[in-house]
Amino acid sequence: MTADQISTALDRPGTTATSGPARLADRPRTSMTARRHRAFYMFTSPWIIGFLLLTVTPMAYALWLSFTTFDGISPNWRYVGLGNYRELMNDPVTWDALGRTGLFAVTSVPLSIIAGLGLAVLVNRPIKARGLFRTLLYLPAVVPPVGAGLAFKFLFDQNSGATNGVLTIFGIDAIGWLADPYARYVLLMTVLWAAGNIMIISLAGLQDVPRELHEAARIDGASSWRTFRSITIPLLSPVLLFQTVTGMIASVQTIMPLLLAPLGDTGGVTTVPQSNYLYMMHVFAQYFALGRYGYASALLWVLFVLILIATGLIFKFTSGAVFYNVDPEAKK
Amino acid sequence: MPAHAGAPHSRRRFLAMSAGGAVAGAAALSGCAMQVSSGVSGKGETITAMVNSGDILPEQIKQAHKELGIKINLVRYDITKLIAMLTSGNPPDLVRGVGAVDLPFFAARDVAEELDPYFARSSVLRLDDLDPVNDLWRFDGRTQGKGPRYGMAKDFSQDSMYWYNTAAFDKAGVDYPPETEPITFEEWLDNAKRLSQRKNGQTTVFGGSYWGLTRSTLLATLTASAGGSLFTDDFSRVDFTTPEARKALTWCIDYCKARVGTSLIQPDPNGWDGPTYQAGRLAMSNSGYWLGGMIYPDKKLAEVSRLAPAPVFAGGPRISACQGGTGLWMPRGAKNKDAAWRVFEWFFGEEPAKARASGGWGIPTLKSLRSLMPAQEDYQKRVLKVQESELKHFSVVSFTPYTRADALDALFNQIAPAAMNGQISVDTLAGRLNSAINEQLKRGKEQVG
Numbered sequence A: 001m002t003a004d005q006i007s008t009a010l011d012r013p014g015t016t017a018t019s020g021p022a023r024l025a026d027r028p029r030t031s032m033t034a035r036r037h038r039a040f041y042m043f044t045s046p047w048i049i050g051f052l053l054l055t056v057t058p059m060a061y062a063l064w065l066s067f068t069t070f071d072g073i074s075p076n077w078r079y080v081g082l083g084n085y086r087e088l089m090n091d092p093v094t095w096d097a098l099g100r101t102g103l104f105a106v107t108s109v110p111l112s113i114i115a116g117l118g119l120a121v122l123v124n125r126p127i128k129a130r131g132l133f134r135t136l137l138y139l140p141a142v143v144p145p146v147g148a149g150l151a152f153k154f155l156f157d158q159n160s161g162a163t164n165g166v167l168t169i170f171g172i173d174a175i176g177w178l179a180d181p182y183a184r185y186v187l188l189m190t191v192l193w194a195a196g197n198i199m200i201i202s203l204a205g206l207q208d209v210p211r212e213l214h215e216a217a218r219i220d221g222a223s224s225w226r227t228f229r230s231i232t233i234p235l236l237s238p239v240l241l242f243q244t245v246t247g248m249i250a251s252v253q254t255i256m257p258l259l260l261a262p263l264g265d266t267g268g269v270t271t272v273p274q275s276n277y278l279y280m281m282h283v284f285a286q287y288f289a290l291g292r293y294g295y296a297s298a299l300l301w302v303l304f305v306l307i308l309i310a311t312g313l314i315f316k317f318t319s320g321a322v323f324y325n326v327d328p329e330a331k332k
Numbered sequence B: 001m002p003a004h005a006g007a008p009h010s011r012r013r014f015l016a017m018s019a020g021g022a023v024a025g026a027a028a029l030s031g032c033a034m035q036v037s038s039g040v041s042g043k044g045e046t047i048t049a050m051v052n053s054g055d056i057l058p059e060q061i062k063q064a065h066k067e068l069g070i071k072i073n074l075v076r077y078d079i080t081k082l083i084a085m086l087t088s089g090n091p092p093d094l095v096r097g098v099g100a101v102d103l104p105f106f107a108a109r110d111v112a113e114e115l116d117p118y119f120a121r122s123s124v125l126r127l128d129d130l131d132p133v134n135d136l137w138r139f140d141g142r143t144q145g146k147g148p149r150y151g152m153a154k155d156f157s158q159d160s161m162y163w164y165n166t167a168a169f170d171k172a173g174v175d176y177p178p179e180t181e182p183i184t185f186e187e188w189l190d191n192a193k194r195l196s197q198r199k200n201g202q203t204t205v206f207g208g209s210y211w212g213l214t215r216s217t218l219l220a221t222l223t224a225s226a227g228g229s230l231f232t233d234d235f236s237r238v239d240f241t242t243p244e245a246r247k248a249l250t251w252c253i254d255y256c257k258a259r260v261g262t263s264l265i266q267p268d269p270n271g272w273d274g275p276t277y278q279a280g281r282l283a284m285s286n287s288g289y290w291l292g293g294m295i296y297p298d299k300k301l302a303e304v305s306r307l308a309p310a311p312v313f314a315g316g317p318r319i320s321a322c323q324g325g326t327g328l329w330m331p332r333g334a335k336n337k338d339a340a341w342r343v344f345e346w347f348f349g350e351e352p353a354k355a356r357a358s359g360g361w362g363i364p365t366l367k368s369l370r371s372l373m374p375a376q377e378d379y380q381k382r383v384l385k386v387q388e389s390e391l392k393h394f395s396v397v398s399f400t401p402y403t404r405a406d407a408l409d410a411l412f413n414q415i416a417p418a419a420m421n422g423q424i425s426v427d428t429l430a431g432r433l434n435s436a437i438n439e440q441l442k443r444g445k446e447q448v449g
Helices: A003-011 A022-065 A083-089 A092-123 A130-142 A145-155 A162-169 A183-193 A195-206 A212-219 A222-252 A256-258 A268-270 A280-288 A293-318 B011-035 B058-068 B079-087 B102-108 B116-120 B132-137 B166-172 B185-195 B215-225 B243-256 B274-278 B289-295 B301-304 B337-349 B351-361 B367-372 B378-391 B405-415 B427-446
Strands: B048-050 B071-076 B095-098 B145-147 B151-153 B162-165 B197-199 B202-205 B303-308 B326-329
Touching: A003 A293, A022 A293, A092 A195, A092 A222, A145 A162, A145 A183, A145 A256, A183 A256, A183 B197, A195 A222, A195 B011, A212 A222, A256 A280, A268 A280, A268 B405, A280 A293, A280 B185, A280 B405, B048 B337, B058 B071, B058 B289, B058 B337, B058 B351, B079 B215, B095 B337, B095 B351, B102 B116, B102 B326, B132 B145, B151 B162, B162 B166, B166 B185, B166 B274, B166 B367, B185 B243, B215 B405, B243 B427, B274 B289, B289 B303, B289 B378, B301 B303, B301 B378, B303 B367, B303 B378, B326 B337, B337 B351, B337 B405, B351 B367
Parallel strands: B048 B071, B048 B095
Antiparallel strands: B095 B326, B151 B326, B162 B303, B197 B202
16 A cells, blocks of 8 residues: 555545544554554655665755856856856767767667567577576676776777787788777677676566467467567567666666776776767766866756656657556556 | 644655755764764874875885874775865875876865975975975966975876887887987887887787877977977966977877877777786887886896987977876865874885885985985896986976866867877867867866966
8 A cells, every 4th residue: 555545545534533433443543554654654764865865965966066167176166057058058079979879879779679689589498508598698797897898998909809819810900999980889799798688687578478379379370470579579568668768878878988998987088989979978078087067067967857858758659569468447 | 733643744744854864864974974084193193095006005004003103094096086075174184196287286276285384394304305306296376396395206207208128129120219318209200110010900019109197298298398388377378389389299199190109099908008018019118217117027028128218309408307296295174184294204205215216116206215226137227327317307397277187188188089080180189279278277267266
């Protein structure tokens, strides 16, 4: 029972403490309800306090910063009103970074979902050593991004990396993978490399698809592809929507370009090749390299609003395509 | 209606209580944080030092506790954390910094403690014993190198010098550079091209890296070597269009285009020259004396490694600046200044300083410790001779107080690759750099006041 339902129940005639003859009889119930209320709030309060302290407070602080020229320590900062937001609208570097980020999101999210779903379908089949394959394919997803970044840097180094070593065996000249214009492909590979995350969620979704539906389709003569398209995908659509939304948010906030840069720390953020200079890299550069806390905070707030809009648009345009396996009337 | 026992909490009241709890939590956290570094002064106290791992070793912390009776709490250096600590009024007692570029920034913002009174009464760190490199830690409110002292370098190198591998020169049939007379930058680049070896699009031996400690110090020292100054007299602007700065910028872009060593368009996955030089895949490394600390333990490598003077531009002055001078400074708001100063003295003048001097990782910053520099082996004697000769040409290339070097590097890194890839000319690059960097300096000047 939710807090709303509890409150509604308390408002019903005969259940409140002021309803005359029922008063004495209801006292134990009211006391029990109050205890349940207390328990509810006690259990949720750590999260709510954490949310207020670690999310709402920093966001409010960043919003305040975004109206200033604060650089962290200088004494003479001042309020600039919407000045940082106006500058942002006219900053070509910001727009370029935003454009690259959008392109990265619309490329990497579908690719990683397709790769993750494909792997999930493969390891959902009754094959030998299925558990081993599932473990191996999921393993890259648990490697910390810093380690993954380092491994990719050495694998794709032009002069000593294994990738170019293989290419030269076949007589192909070495490629400068970590510099423009190839760096963007390495970034995409790092995303696909961790497709195990999507695989594991898709696998859970696949195992939830009723087997009878597949059997019925097979009896009706449907091909495997038709069954996948008409039964599996619709039933997986809530999972796919979840992956699209979380994937989109993760892709616009990715820090992988920084980890692939020669100096993989916040100070070295501007050594990121231009093709990987995404919006978050621009934010990092403004905060930590240029010390423009106000401007960087404005950039972050704009990103937050854009993410909200993008999420809303995804929900709006997919509302008819997502199949929820629940009785819509049950809610009412 | 007053709340009474058993009454359900309203959501508004609950949220208000949560917010109160959050504020109380924040205050408690802040209180706890303050307790970390607030100590007492003198013996038996605790100080907080924000340094990199390796600056102060665990055994040295034990040694300090034993010898000085002061406990040192280490916090890993992180500029964002430092700024947060300074802003919250809870700074460390000692902080690592790069004298060449950090000091003007922090001193101009009035967050660094003037150390002249401490030096005046110190018997360990005598003013007449300080190497001139410590002038990088002086700032008179406008110019670096003059005025009160705010810190001290732990060791230093003349960072425009370079090491070279004689085996790589022999293999390529290139004459060794002279060890006491400088070659020109043009000759250096020509050598680097001849020393580079490539196969199937891969560079098997890099001719030479010349990338400075930071891009901004590299460009400032290159411009000084060309006879000019990158910054205007009041350090509020840069001008890359002067003949000297343009010469420096042109050489820098030519170096990148030649792809003979690390640069923005040819990144080194290691992030520094050491591993590539050690593997014999780098013929010349733009590193000062400090690289000897890595070279000497490998006797085979040490036998073929030599140090050479900083190159010059034809017709330009002979300048050999220190682009680092890394050391410690004391924040003005430090809670345990006396204890911090005692640790400062110990770190710069006693056992840790002696250990650093004999390790070969840099030139000691006290003249009295020079005799401890490694000179047992012939190769060490040879290097020391070159270094001693180079010290005569030491100079301070002042840096602007209006921004950090990271900011100038960031802008250079964003704008310059187009010139390195041949998409824009050096003149266009100079104009764009002027515009972006001067805007950043203008903002900084406004904030310093």
